[in-house]
Structure formats: structure tokens, C-alpha cells
Amino acid sequence: MRLCFSLSLSFIWATLVNAQYSVYQPKNQVIFGGSALNYTGPAAATNYTGSAAYDPTVLTPPAVPNPPIPTQVPVQLTSSGGIPNLSIPQNGGFFGFSIEMSVSNQVCESSSYLQVPFLNLMANIVERVGWVQVRVGGNSQENAELVASLPNGTMLAKDTNNTSGPTSTPPLEFTTDLLYLMANISSLTNTHWFLGVPFFNTTPFSLGIVQNGQQILGDYLIGLQAGNEPDLYASHGHRPSTYSQFDYFGEVGTLIQQIASDALIPKKDNILIVPSVQVLWTPESVWNTGIVSSYSSSIISLAVERYPDDNCAALYPALGETVQNPQDIFINYLQHNASTNLVSSYVNSTAFAVQNGKSFIMFETNTASCSGFPGISNSFGAALWALDWALTMAYSNFTAALFHVGGQNAYYNPFTPPPTNQSTFHQWTVGPVYYSALVMAEVLGPHNTSQVVDLTTNVNTPIYAVYENGAPTKVALFNFVTDSTGASTYTATISIGGGTTGQGNATPSQVQVKYLLADSVSAKGNFTWAGQTLGNNFESDGRLVGDLNVTTVQCDTAANTCAVPVPAPGFALVFLTSDSLSAVSPSSTVTYPTTAQTRTLNTIFIDPSMLATSYGHSGMQDVRGATSPGSSSASALRATGALALFAAALGAVVVARRWL
Incomplete structure (x- = not known):
């Protein structure tokens, strides 16, 4: 059963002003x-x-x-x-976020347990420019399987016994609860989403995420990534060593044909994002296959992924690479030519995108792949670097840049929820790159005319x-x-x-x-x-x-x-x-104070029958934050979703026992 309802702003406000929450007191x-x-x-x-x-x-x-x-x-x-x-006119939501699929349950929890700090963080951007864009995907999307259910109502599960590639990426299973979660967040914060089609098994493609994503998210779904860093497939052991740009071209064509024949996918045009290459293939080498002209009606955006450096040697000693000293390379993030040199690889492609009427997205970036560098990625310097990098991309006619969110073991996170073994009075940690996003929203504003x-x-x-x-x-x-x-x-x-x-x-x-x-x-x-x-x-x-x-x-x-x-x-x-x-200074803001505690105080009792798929902190074992080692550098709400809406409007996170 799915339920939809509305709550008056006066009711929301009345509950917010009576909520309890902790406030940081500045020191020094x-x-x-x-x-x-x-x-x-x-x-x-x-x-x-x-x-x-x-x-x-x-x-x-x-x-x-x-x-x-x-x-x-x-x-x-x-x-x-x-x-x-001047650049092309840019939209205010230019600076978005990329959440590794395997840790999405940390950041967003479940459709019946919305992380209130996450809602507030998204609302901060939305109140300045009207919307925010978030991608859920990454390496871990590539073999993610949509299943009917998981034990104990879990939304997402990782098979850590069958990892693959240099990142030891675990196969994932997830349920539609992940998609309902995203829809519930959107209904509160006007967050729009990118997802990805699993690309490790192409015979046939598993299209459950396309079918259910369109049904559940509706217009909140911007597009679906067709392959994540396909230029690294061969080196990571996911394709033969002869795998080329033309092989990728053929696989995208097969995907489009399968989507065209799938009656459960209503929208077939302008949905795919290609090619999301890293550095082993140049974007031009993919354009030369004719992928854009051949599949133009199916493609909504062109995309690349790029980090300025990597910390893979430190995270994975078995790679045999030289470990970099963060102190030695700190200066690389604190000069403008770091951004202009990095963007130079893409100026031909952004012009190509404009000529073909496509947006051009930096689909995944941050300070360094393989979780970033200690002392750099979580410093004020990273905030300045990310803001300069974003503005350099905007000037160079990118249309969006998504900064990656890893797990507890990532230095570069824009925001990090507390570890599961911490009491809830321990709140979230907001990193420097989130400040960059907040500032970038004000730089561009809500009118979508900023050049x-x-x-x-x-x-x-x-x-x-x-x-x-x-x-x-x-x-x-x-x-x-x-x-x-x-x-x-x-x-x-x-x-x-x-x-x-x-x-x-x-x-x-x-x-x-x-x-x-x-x-x-x-x-x-x-x-x-x-x-x-x-x-x-x-x-x-x-x-x-x-x-x-x-x-x-x-x-x-x-x-x-x-x-x-x-x-x-x-x-x-x-x-x-x-x-x-x-324009970027709203006269009033509705936010969602956190009132949950670990035991009985400030919690809400809900009939157990309504919590059949509810759970608190779960599915977060063996979290990894790495993302690309080896590189050179008006939605339907299910019953539990309605509960989440009610809880968020109350300004509370529902904390309940797991009913077995």
C-alpha cells in the first residue's frame, strides 16, 4: 500500500519550534x-x-x-x-554530490528512517538555488542487483566475500526501499537524482533499477549512467585486455535496444549518461566512435570523472606504487593553475557537448581518488580548492560537478554521518567541500542565467x-x-x-x-x-x-x-x-531539528505493524571509502515513506526497536 498526504507549513513550524536539538558553541x-x-x-x-x-x-x-x-x-x-x-548560462545547482552506492545506507538510512542532518544539508542548498542534484552510484553500482527483499528488512547488503578489482569492491544487493528513500528525500528537499545501470553483466543488462527508478522517482530521476569508468574495465579485470572504445560503443547500443523493447520502462529517450571515462581513454576517442550522433535521442548528458591525484598507494600497498607525502603535494591544491591545467583536457569536449545540445557533467570528483589525503582533503585548503575547481569547470562550460562522498574511511567527504557504534548525541561531521557547495550555490544563484x-x-x-x-x-x-x-x-x-x-x-x-x-x-x-x-x-x-x-x-x-x-x-x-x-538570502527556512536519542527520550512509539521494513543503523559493516585506485591521477510514497514524511515534519528521526 502506498500513502500520500500533505502537511501544512503552520503545523510543521509549530512542531519545529518545540523541538530539542544541540547547538555547537564556538570556541577560541x-x-x-x-x-x-x-x-x-x-x-x-x-x-x-x-x-x-x-x-x-x-x-x-x-x-x-x-x-x-x-x-x-x-x-x-x-x-x-x-x-x-563568458561561459554558457549556468544553473544554480551546478555543485552537487556523488554518493558511493555501497555507503548510501549510511548517509540516507532507509525510507522509514530519514537522516535529518542530510535533509538539512540538502535544504541549505535548495533554499539558495531551488534544487540540488545527487548521484548514487560509483564502482559499487556496476554489479548491484535489485532484489525483492533482504534479511531483517535490510535495504542494502554487501557481499564482502566476493570482492573484485583493486578497490576490493563488494557485489551489492539492494531493494526498492533505496528508491523510495530517495523519493521521500525529494518530496521534502527537491533533491534530484542520478542512478547507474550495472555494467559488469551485459548479457542481458539488469534493468530493474531503470524500471523501478522511473516508476518511483518520476521526474526526480535526471538520468542513468551507462557504465562507470569503462576505460578502467580491462585493467580492473572486468573486461578482456582488448576492450576498446568501440566495444563500449557496442554495449551502449545493446543497452539502448534492450531498453527500447522493455515495456516496463516508459521513458526511453534522453535518459542515458555516457561515457564517464577517467583517464585511460580520452573523451575525444569515445566521441570518435560516433556514440553521440548514433545514440543522440537516448543520451541526456555527456560525462567524465576526474580526480587531480590519488592516494591509492597508501590505501592499497599491494599495488606496489610509491606512497605520496601529503605535505609535499599540499601546494598543488593551493594554486589556480592546478584547476586550469586539469580542465584543459576537457575544453574540446565541452565545446563538442554544446554543439550537440548536450550537458557536460563532471560525474565524480574530489581532492584525490582512493579516499583523499589526510591533512589535505579535510582542511580549509580543500574548501578553497574545490570552490576554485568548480568555478573553473563552470567557466569552461561544464554544466555540473558532483563531489564524491565515501564512507568512514574517506578523508574527503563533504559530510559524514557518525559511526554506528556512537550514540546519537554524536552528530554529523561536515567537511570543507560542503562549504564549497554552499558558497557555489550563492555564486551562481537561482536564476539559471549566471555566466x-x-x-x-x-x-x-x-x-x-x-x-x-x-x-x-x-x-x-x-x-x-x-x-x-x-x-x-x-x-x-x-x-x-x-x-x-x-x-x-x-x-x-x-x-x-x-x-x-x-x-x-x-x-x-x-x-x-x-x-x-x-x-x-x-x-x-x-x-x-x-x-x-x-x-x-x-x-x-x-x-x-x-x-x-x-x-x-x-x-x-x-x-x-x-x-x-x-536572491540567495531567503526570508524564512524550514529545517528539520534532530531530536532522536538512543533510548526512550524524545522518541515516537509506532505500531509494530507499520514498521515491517523499518530498521535503524544496519548494513554498514565492512565499509570502504575508496573509489578509483590505479588511475592516473511528485513521487509515490510507500507506507513506510509516509511515516518518514511525518517524522521529518515533526523534526524527529524515528527510533524504534527492530520488530522480529
Whole structure:
């Protein structure tokens, strides 16, 4: 039986204001321009043996550049008609997330037990741009089998006795509860999803995820990945050594034919995402097979996957590769040319996508494959790097970038739920890359008209401008340098019109600025965005806490300049118009406070017959967070879903016994 119902906002609000929840109290505050920096000092990690997600390793920030960066940087903008080299118009949901399928039950739990912090984290993005996109897949999707049921009502199970490939990826079994879970999340947060067709067995393809995905998710399903990193299939032992781009072309054709003949798949056009290659095949070598022209009606998006580096040697010593020292490569993430060099491999392909009327997605990325690097992937430097990387891709005409979420053993997670052996008063851990997503949403805004241009003149201080309908609306200013003396703080002098533009002076009398701040690029946790934070390890329920701080900078209209300081390190988003700020500053927000506890307090008793498929923390044993070693670098709700909606509206996670 499936149930649908609605809840009034007044009812939701009445329950929210009476909810109990824990709030992080900032410590050791440092003040810059009125915003609090919550800095956790260096921590010794020599004897640390816990999960990578909470690794306390703190690196030494790279030295101040010599010669030093310019401290006065002019930023000249046109007042109308745009500026040369603008990107295509970008959607506000550009920065999304990729969740490894094998750990999706950690992040999202089940259709009857929604993780409230996850709802809040998605809602933060949605309230700024209207939607958020999430992929559930990865290596573990490739042999995932949809089954009618699993023991004890489990949603997902891993066969750890039959792992394959260098990542020791376990075969998966999952039930439709995973899809109902996703539909329930969408109904609350307007999250849209990508899934993947299992590609390890092609004779025939298993299309249960396509059939049920379309039925259950409806319009919330954006598309389905046809193969995850097929260029690595041969090296990982999933195809013969002779497997080529033309073999992949043929398999996609077989998949399309099978979908065409399947009466249980109503939507057959514009559903597939190809080829999602990593680095062993160039995208051009796949385009040369004619895959896009031959299968254009079936393809909704073109995609690639790319990490700038990998930590596979440390995670898998059997590979026989040299282990990299994170300290030695930290600087690679703190210069703009790291992003521009990486994106150069794709500029032909983004142009190809535009010519063929297809979107072009970075389907999986993060700081480094094989779970990232300690001290880098979970540092403030990673927040700046991910934001710069995302803006570089947007400028280069990618249409989306999905940053990967692994398990407890990943350093790079945008967000991590607490381990299952922890009490629920231990909250979620929000990583630096989530702050990047939050900021990127505000950079692009909700109008889907933002065009990005790169104005960088120094690799340590990337600069971007955003235009909407031909007029400048925002400027994004980075400072990758760590310098406690203040000598490396620079001032961006922004001018609109005037100068050599041939246009009249158009600089406003004032601008508003939001800062993303931390004490150092090596700092861990408690970063602030416009004065607000998501705390440190185990401290977040997904909601920003602290007083919002938007700095007003008075401009010199006679000189046609606005002088905006950018601390070292830091990021400043300059709103050139009041409308551009108000568009990403909702007047009210409905969020979902966490009230669950481990025993009887603040829990809800539900008739056992309603909890036939309910369970709490389960199916999370043997979690692995690795993702690509060996690389070079209005939905139907089932009865339990209705329960989840009710629980979320109450601002509670339902905690119940497992009824046997």
C-alpha cells in the first residue's frame, strides 16, 4: 500500500519550534571584519588509528610566496553587454554530490528512517538555488542487483566475500526501499537524482533499477549512467585486455535496444549518461566512435570523472606504487593553475557537448581518488580548492560537478554521518567541500542565467566575475596564501564601467561581501561562511549556527572604485547588486531539528505493524571509502515513506526497536 498526504507549513513550524536539538558553541574565536573564526589548533596524529573521516592530521601551510602576491589588484568590469569569454548560462545547482552506492545506507538510512542532518544539508542548498542534484552510484553500482527483499528488512547488503578489482569492491544487493528513500528525500528537499545501470553483466543488462527508478522517482530521476569508468574495465579485470572504445560503443547500443523493447520502462529517450571515462581513454576517442550522433535521442548528458591525484598507494600497498607525502603535494591544491591545467583536457569536449545540445557533467570528483589525503582533503585548503575547481569547470562550460562522498574511511567527504557504534548525541561531521557547495550555490544563484568569466592574474589569488543578462552581479575573490602577519591580505579594487571600457562610470555606492574564512589553509573544521559554521567533528545537525555577518563596503563613486579586502587565507563573494544578495538570502527556512536519542527520550512509539521494513543503523559493516585506485591521477510514497514524511515534519528521526 502506498500513502500520500500533505502537511501544512503552520503545523510543521509549530512542531519545529518545540523541538530539542544541540547547538555547537564556538570556541577560541578570532575576529576578522566582524566574523568569528572558529579555529582548531594543530593536533598530533602520530598514534591515530581511527576512521579517516576524523583523522586529526594537520599539515604545515605552504610558505608565503616569494615574491609576495600583489596587495592591490584592479578588477575592471563592463557595465552592460557582458564581457569577452563568458561561459554558457549556468544553473544554480551546478555543485552537487556523488554518493558511493555501497555507503548510501549510511548517509540516507532507509525510507522509514530519514537522516535529518542530510535533509538539512540538502535544504541549505535548495533554499539558495531551488534544487540540488545527487548521484548514487560509483564502482559499487556496476554489479548491484535489485532484489525483492533482504534479511531483517535490510535495504542494502554487501557481499564482502566476493570482492573484485583493486578497490576490493563488494557485489551489492539492494531493494526498492533505496528508491523510495530517495523519493521521500525529494518530496521534502527537491533533491534530484542520478542512478547507474550495472555494467559488469551485459548479457542481458539488469534493468530493474531503470524500471523501478522511473516508476518511483518520476521526474526526480535526471538520468542513468551507462557504465562507470569503462576505460578502467580491462585493467580492473572486468573486461578482456582488448576492450576498446568501440566495444563500449557496442554495449551502449545493446543497452539502448534492450531498453527500447522493455515495456516496463516508459521513458526511453534522453535518459542515458555516457561515457564517464577517467583517464585511460580520452573523451575525444569515445566521441570518435560516433556514440553521440548514433545514440543522440537516448543520451541526456555527456560525462567524465576526474580526480587531480590519488592516494591509492597508501590505501592499497599491494599495488606496489610509491606512497605520496601529503605535505609535499599540499601546494598543488593551493594554486589556480592546478584547476586550469586539469580542465584543459576537457575544453574540446565541452565545446563538442554544446554543439550537440548536450550537458557536460563532471560525474565524480574530489581532492584525490582512493579516499583523499589526510591533512589535505579535510582542511580549509580543500574548501578553497574545490570552490576554485568548480568555478573553473563552470567557466569552461561544464554544466555540473558532483563531489564524491565515501564512507568512514574517506578523508574527503563533504559530510559524514557518525559511526554506528556512537550514540546519537554524536552528530554529523561536515567537511570543507560542503562549504564549497554552499558558497557555489550563492555564486551562481537561482536564476539559471549566471555566466562566469575567469579574470585571474596571479595563481595564488584566483578571481572570477559573474554576469547575468549581460550585467555584472558578483565577483569571487580567492586568497590561497596563509600569512598570519596580514602582509598577504590583498585589496581588490573593483570598477564597473569607466576606464578603458568606453562606458560611463557604473560602480555602485556600496557592495555587500560574504567571507569564507579560517585561520589557515591547514585548519580543520569550524570554518565560517558569512560568520556561520557547521562546527567540528560530531557537532552538526546540518544547520548553520552563529550570527549571519554580511559586510558592507562603501565605494568611491567619484573614483568609480570599490575596495574589498581579501584575507590570507580566505574567499570573498562580492554582491554588486542588492537583488543578487536577496536572491540567495531567503526570508524564512524550514529545517528539520534532530531530536532522536538512543533510548526512550524524545522518541515516537509506532505500531509494530507499520514498521515491517523499518530498521535503524544496519548494513554498514565492512565499509570502504575508496573509489578509483590505479588511475592516473511528485513521487509515490510507500507506507513506510509516509511515516518518514511525518517524522521529518515533526523534526524527529524515528527510533524504534527492530520488530522480529
